[in-house]
Amino acid sequence: MPNEKTLRELGTLTGSEVRGPGAEAVVITGVGPLDQAGPGLLTFVADKKHRPQLSATQASAVIIPPDIDWDKPCLVNRNPYLAFAKVAELFAPPVPFPPAGVHPSAVVHPEAVVEPGAAVGPFCVVGARAVIGARTVLVAQVFIGDDTQVGGDCILYPQVVVRERIRIGQRVIIHPGAVLGADGFGFVPEGEHYRKLPQIGTIVIEDDVEIGAAVTIDRATLGETRLGQGCKIDNLVQIAHNVQIGPHTVVAAQTGFSGSTILGRHVMVGGQVGTAGHLTVGDNAVLAAQSGILRDVEPGGAVFGCPARPHREAMRLLAEYGKLTEMRRRIEQLEKRLKALEGK
């Protein structure tokens, strides 16, 4: 039986004003995108610039900001995107998880602790003295090394690997194929060869972190690699040994942080960014996509390019760059005219 809510109920849930003819009684059974949502569905417009598409929507209701006029059933909210997220949670189909308890096929060490309500799915391996927190789910084929602690209410999707002696907080989500705790990339030249520097350290993942698919987070050489509370890491990101990421920092896909990079709080990192090692990026900094960061970035700084420069300077130089041919021609003109003048 599908979920059903009246627009009035959703107004209360999201703290929105309910507006439009007969709006309060409109029944909503799901959510959809502006251009595809049909009858029964709720959609949203976050910004005035999408107002034109609104007229064509088939959705039964829409969440709009106060500065959009609309004479059909709607919820008016200063943050339509956030209100929509809350409604979407209500109608999201449940993700199928294994039931609480240990699947008969799983290999759980007798000295491991699986707390109440936790689920250990098929073909999982849980090492000695590892702890799987209450209500945490290891969906399937997950590897948890010895002495690793996973907090409560976490989700570890299929084929996540967390090696030994790592600490993961509460409500952490780790997507399929992510690898936590591989050796940091540390070698010491010894004649022709490289000698492996033992990677003795660990990783700490704080509460409410989300880690994308096939992300690799290396254990520290000594000490710890740390992801602060509420960090969100997209797919295929590389986090080297001893990297420290502050709380609520967001990192887009395929970015790589070299060893011992320190990122502050609320940093925004675009996709395919690379940083040199041992850098410090301040709180609230913004690193644009594909940038190559070779120096520290100050708090609140915005940088772009490879090597990265302050955003404004980078944009200015790009504009100049686009006129290089014109610039060369002006030089040629000057040379001609000067020659003519000199000839006189």
Next chain:
Amino acid sequence: MPNEKTLRELGTLTGSEVRGPGAEAVVITGVGPLDQAGPGLLTFVADKKHRPQLSATQASAVIIPPDIDWDKPCLVNRNPYLAFAKVAELFAPPVPFPPAGVHPSAVVHPEAVVEPGAAVGPFCVVGARAVIGARTVLVAQVFIGDDTQVGGDCILYPQVVVRERIRIGQRVIIHPGAVLGADGFGFVPEGEHYRKLPQIGTIVIEDDVEIGAAVTIDRATLGETRLGQGCKIDNLVQIAHNVQIGPHTVVAAQTGFSGSTILGRHVMVGGQVGTAGHLTVGDNAVLAAQSGILRDVEPGGAVFGCPARPHREAMRLLAEYGKLTEMRRRIEQLEKRLKALEGK
């Protein structure tokens, strides 16, 4: 017993003219590269520029285009590379797959459907109401979520993850470690924190798609992420939520498409390319390796650089860039000469 074919048989198979002394009866037992293929093997030269290496080959026969002269046994074909591919198929050692049926170690939900001739290898997990199409192979340690449908004649290599409610067509090949259906990267700021936007949508993979190792394809926020018929995706590519890729588009390794990017048909994408979100790339466009695509690309357009510019403009500007020092010196000269002139 190794496979054996006469050059005559291979001429018929590939639609080639058989030429050279005693050519028809030459027996071929395999294929090899031009510089390594020895007696019994067939090799090819696709382009006149490799003609010099041909003289040194030890191969028993060679596939050549009509514009190359060669007086030893050969197949003449307008498309030597394609002819070679057809012969290579004949001699390729079979990839070892588990036999049809469900391996005793696999965990297949009683409500899942495994169609005739399909093989579910060791340690695979197949969810409720999932369908594994006829003659499809899950090699080993594959995860298939609830309600996911995999068409017929597919190959899913070890440790592929396909989460719930995803549709995969016929003859799709997915290489090891690929992850389909992880949550899109969507968060809504809520005070200091980010609130997770539920990722409700799905993925559709059309027929004849090939997906590389450790590729990540996220499910749509709402609606679907879609890969069109015959797309070929290389290793470690990131495909974000709601990306749409047209038929027969080819994407090289480590490229990333941000959310809601739309790519047309027959687009060629180099390695390590990144696109901003919500872009449209037209049919037959070519995105050069390492480009950063910040704007729409028109059908047939070719772009390069970060930020990407039309290929011709990008090459022109690079040439100017290479002469920047010379340009500065010319300015200095102008300044000196002008000063001298002004002094008079």
Next chain:
Amino acid sequence: MPNEKTLRELGTLTGSEVRGPGAEAVVITGVGPLDQAGPGLLTFVADKKHRPQLSATQASAVIIPPDIDWDKPCLVNRNPYLAFAKVAELFAPPVPFPPAGVHPSAVVHPEAVVEPGAAVGPFCVVGARAVIGARTVLVAQVFIGDDTQVGGDCILYPQVVVRERIRIGQRVIIHPGAVLGADGFGFVPEGEHYRKLPQIGTIVIEDDVEIGAAVTIDRATLGETRLGQGCKIDNLVQIAHNVQIGPHTVVAAQTGFSGSTILGRHVMVGGQVGTAGHLTVGDNAVLAAQSGILRDVEPGGAVFGCPARPHREAMRLLAEYGKLTEMRRRIEQLEKRLKALEGK
């Protein structure tokens, strides 16, 4: 019981001079970083520039180079980093591995060979005629295809995939999620479609190679993809079909080598580098991070940028680039002054 060594013993082990009051008898129980190591621990300073931090250390002893003065217990060594690596090995906590033998849950083909002292962990799959060398460990959930040979004293971490017919040498370490032997990315246009070129070749990994997490190494189209002795490959690197990497070459994370690239010995490759296919990079070359290599690099060459140029030229052009606005203004000045002069 923790490991304990006197500084005298460690001096002998590392070939260092033991210096400082009562130094020989100082007992060391572990290692730590300069700023965090407390009593009982040994730390190191590799370079004079970190001398200031040394004064504040709480460590019981420190490894220093001869050109640093220090009046507390220390080991003096010309290569403090290498000496430290040797001591760290001594104190590194052992990585937990499954015991020798085949875990009852593993699926090992009756025709596979598991040599003495080798360990095959839970949920591993080992194919027909595969060989797992003496004392080699497959930690868990590893896939080894038919006819693949893994040498002695290797470590394959959880969820490594090695497909069929691949040869791995002695003492090779492969981190979680790495994929060896997926099909090379080879397709031949055939009308509207692409026809798959069979990937018949193999991979050879020589002795003492280390391969990072989620690295993808494709099998050769024909012939072999090869990683030379002692290569170190960081996480998420893409190595395409037929790539040849010379001995002791080091590759940082997220780099990608296109098909048939040849790298020499002792090459240093930064992170997020990309190479075009069929290139040759000479011995001891240095490819800076994020570079796009479009041409051959000579032995000992250092290149940077996209497209990559010789390092010196690249740095010079970047410096010019930073002055583009100034350059444009100088042109404007010249134009004004010239006009004034012409007007006379």
